Each structure stands twice: as structure tokens, then as C-alpha cells.
Amino acid sequence: MEKPDSKALAERCIAYLINLGFKIALLEGQIQVQHELIHYYASSVFYKKPDCIIVLGGDGTLLYVARRTCYYSVPIFGINLGKLGFLTEGEAAHYEEALRNLTTGHYSIEERMMLDCIITRKNSIPHDYIALNDVLVKSRGSRMMEIRASANGSTIDIFRADGVIVSTPTGSTGYSLAAGGPLVSPRANVMILNPICPHRLHDRAYILPEDEVVTLEFGEREQDLVVTLDGQTTVSITPEDKVQVQKSSYCTRLIRLNEMSSYERLRIKLMSDIEE
Incomplete structure (x- = not known):
């Protein structure tokens, strides 16, 4: 908990839940509150402990939390301390109301598609990663690069662009949107293949079905290539490496408190961004 306001809110939420008699699991090293109903766990076991x-x-x-909880099907309830908060549900100013709905069962669970990213290196075993929003491939030097994109073995296109984003519907409101991609309903099981600042004006985002495997390969002269997952985990690769992206067998389970549609939620969040 790096923000002072998150620590203060955590203490208020803990006190509220303890007053109702709930047992609380906390991640070691984040906050210290002593109570018989509070138990601390290392990160290696924490994410599979709570309900x-x-x-x-x-x-x-x-x-960050979604990539760690998805393996255990633990639902996530977000209370927003950021700006837009597309994924979070409650607001800090109304945390008691949010917790009241949560603890009395007035909620639903929304499953969000995730992506598996497999990086295959020459003479090495593949390495697997997972993302909720997107997988981005670009050059560290922000230079235009050549990227061959194929799906299930068939070439889609050879992009000359600053990079390529493969996004889930959840990630369509993130980097993909900033790169000119479409807004996609989170209930749609599709992938968005979106070139960043393409050299050719006719290059646009592709919407691909969930059962296809997207393969990205690179020109031999490319340099300083990186794969970034959800904008948080970065992996260096070489032009000889191959990046495959496909729908994951895991999903993120988000707790929702009301009947607000995803379209209404998106409209409200985008309008609040404009007003700011």
C-alpha cells in the first residue's frame, strides 16, 4: 500500500468487517493491525486463501491482483482510489455502502476473459505469461518495426508500425483505445489486434474470434524488442523469438454490486474523464 489514503481506507474497512465478525486475511508487509480475527499470509499463499x-x-x-488470483478463481472486489476505475466497483467515499452490499450478498460475479502469452526462444523452452488487459510488443527505442501477424497459421498482415497490441475486451478501454482501437463489450469473447501508429493509413485493428492463436514474428534487423503484459510486466525478446497470444483457460472474476450495464458504466467513466 504505497498511498497514504489506501492505508487509512484499509484500516476503516478492516474495522467495519471485524465489527461484523468476519475473518480477515492480510498480505504480509502491507499493513499491521492486531486482532484475533486477522491473519497474515505470505504472497505465496495469500491469493488462494480468502473467499x-x-x-x-x-x-x-x-x-496486478487479477494476474495472481485467476489461478484460484478467487473473486475480486475493487474500491476505487484512482481516477477512472473501469475495473473497480465501489468508491472510497462510499466504502461502507459497498461493503454492506458485499457482506449481505447483494452482488453478482462477472467473468472477464484473459490472455495467455507464450514466448518461444531459439534453443529454449517456451515461457508462459498471463494478462487481463493486453499484450504489447514494441521496441524500447520507439522506432518503427516490421511485425508479421498470423492467426492459426494464416498471415493476417505484415505491419510496419511502432508496435502491436493484442487486447481482450476488458483491455479495449486501455492502451488499445488510445491507439485508435474499438470499444468492445466485456461479454464478447474476442481478441483485438491493433497496430500502433501504423505506417500505412489503411491499417486498422482486427477483431479475432476467441479460438484463434495469434502469432507475432519480427524482421531480423529489429532491435531492443520488449513484450509488456498489462503495462506492468516487461520481457525482453530478440528478433528470432516468437510471441503467441491466445485466450487463457483462466479468467478474472469481478464482483459487481448493481445492475448497471457495461455500456452505462463505460459512458459514465468516459464522461468523467472528459470533465476532468
């Missing part, structure tokens, strides 16, 4: 995980912060914090 749900309450995340205090913005979308970045929730993305």
Missing part, C-alpha cells in the same frame, strides 16, 4: 479479495486502488492495482 474474495478487496482491492483498494485504481485499475493498475486491480490488474
